[in-house]
Amino acid sequence: MKKSIFKGRIIDLSVETVTLPNGATAELEIITHPGAAAVVPMKDETTVVMIRQYRHAVGGFIYEIPAGKLHPGEDPRECAVREVEEEIGYKVGNLEPLLSFFTTPGFTNEVIHIFLGKDLQPGTQDLGAEEVLEVLEMPIDKAIALIKEGTIRDGKTIIGLQMAYLQLKGF
DSSP states (O other): OEEEEEEOSSOEEEEEEEEOTTSOEEEEEEEEOOOEEEEEEBSSSSEEEEEEEEEGGGTEEEEEOOEEEOOTTOOHHHHHHHHHHHHHSEEEEEEEEEEEEESOTTTBOOEEEEEEEEEEEEOOOOOOTTOOEEEEEEEHHHHHHHHHTTSOOOHHHHHHHHHHHHHHTTO
């Protein structure tokens, strides 16, 4: 049985009564999310383009890779290309899939698809009213160091940067 609690612009929240594989019955709070795409945009072999974005839920600015929510039926590649141009003002010439992962499978079905973006060309930044951010360029080695020191704390960004770093190093 599924009881809808809230339907929003980004998520839907429901309480579901389910029978688990071990036969136990449980009431689970489930957030349904359409999924997202994110890109590690590389200006060259060593320089990553990132954003420092205001996130009210965590109380301030955080470092992130460009990302956005999938539209209904949208291919993650299309979303990735769109979000890079909207957020950092670059068009991606070459988009390579890195991985897809569940963000928090204990309570949501959200999947983020992460890509490596190369061959960046100038495009047009087009921020929404709720997007407060600055575009930054830095060596990917520095971005990895910022993860290690705890400055970069966003999960998709940590995963994306580490996967891109490994791929760029030939792993």
